Amino acid sequence: MIVRNKVISIEEAVNMIPDGATIMFGGFLGCGSAHKVIEALAKKGTKDLTIIGNDCGMATGPHGEEFYGMAKLVHNHQVKRVIATHVGMTPDVGTQGMVEKTLQVDLVPQGSLAEMIRAGGAGLGGVLTPTGVGTIVEDSPLCMGKQTINGKDYLLMQPVRADFAIINGHTVDKFGNVWYKGTTRNFNIVMATAADVVIAEADNVVEIGDIQPENVVTSGAFVNYIVDGGNA
Numbered sequence: 643m644i645v646r647n648k649v650i651s652i653e654e655a656v657n658m659i660p661d662g663a664t665i666m667f668g669g670f671l672g673c674g675s676a677h678k679v680i681e682a683l684a685k686k687g688t689k690d691l692t693i694i695g696n697d698c699g700m701a702t703g704p705h706g707e708e709f710y711g712m713a714k715l716v717h718n719h720q721v722k723r724v725i726a727t728h729v730g731m732t733p734d735v736g737t738q739g740m741v742e743k744t745l746q747v748d749l750v751p752q753g754s755l756a757e758m759i760r761a762g763g764a765g766l767g768g769v770l771t772p773t774g775v776g777t778i779v780e781d782s783p784l785c786m787g788k789q790t791i792n793g794k795d796y797l798l799m800q801p802v803r804a805d806f807a808i809i810n811g812h813t814v815d816k817f818g819n820v821w822y823k824g825t826t827r828n829f830n831i832v833m834a835t836a837a838d839v840v841i842a843e844a845d846n847v848v849e850i851g852d853i854q855p856e857n858v859v860t861s862g863a864f865v866n867y868i869v870d871g872g873n874a
Contacts, residue, residue, distance in 0.1 A: 664692040666807040668830030672711035676810040676843035678871040684714040692723040698732040727752040761801035763835030770796040807837035814844035818865030819858045843871040
């Protein structure tokens with residue numbers, strides 16, 4: 643069987659992402675994020691982005707890095723909308739969203755966002771959840787209303803998809819099968835199912851067959867392109 647080589651350069655990856663794109667970024671405060679691709683997007687200046695993630699990275703990284711993870715894109719004013727669960731570690735989000743009024747920020751509960759992305763990947767029409775009933779979540783543009791089922795109130799949250807999902811894996815084979823190390827899997831797993839194009843930044847690229855089948859978490863069937871982050 644002939645398998646297409648999915649490995650591309652970082653330049654090729656970021657060049658396929660246009661202004662105005664909607665992008666999912668895996669990671670949890672930068673843990674499990676595709677830092678090399680994010681850095682390249684920041685340098686290229688791709689703008690008017692809608693970014694979807696657990697958070698927007700951190701103003702300061704664990705080793706003193708300035709603008710860690712997606713925080714670079716926000717700081718550069720490359721983002722027009724954020725869909726996230728927590729932005730408290732990225733002051734620029736508050737400044738641009740509440741003071742300058744240049745950034746739309748839609749916050750949803752963490753578990754709800756995970757399920758909304760999963761629903762987008764599975765082709766479902768929405769997610770019913772009691773989380774957020776009676777709170778400002780009801781006013782979110784991502785909330786499609788309230789339903790009462792068996793006497794209990796639920797919010798109907800929209801399924802979420804993106805043009806691109808940029809995920810990070812510790813080890814990725816050349817077909818795109820991904821193994822995540824520890825907690826770096828976080829949002830990467832569901833995001834890999836819910837985008838038109840999935841780009842996996844690999845800490846290590848290996849040959850097909852080098853990852854034991856039981857260790858494959860994200861199937862290469864979901865991954866369109868691979869960036870060798872370990873040698874970038």
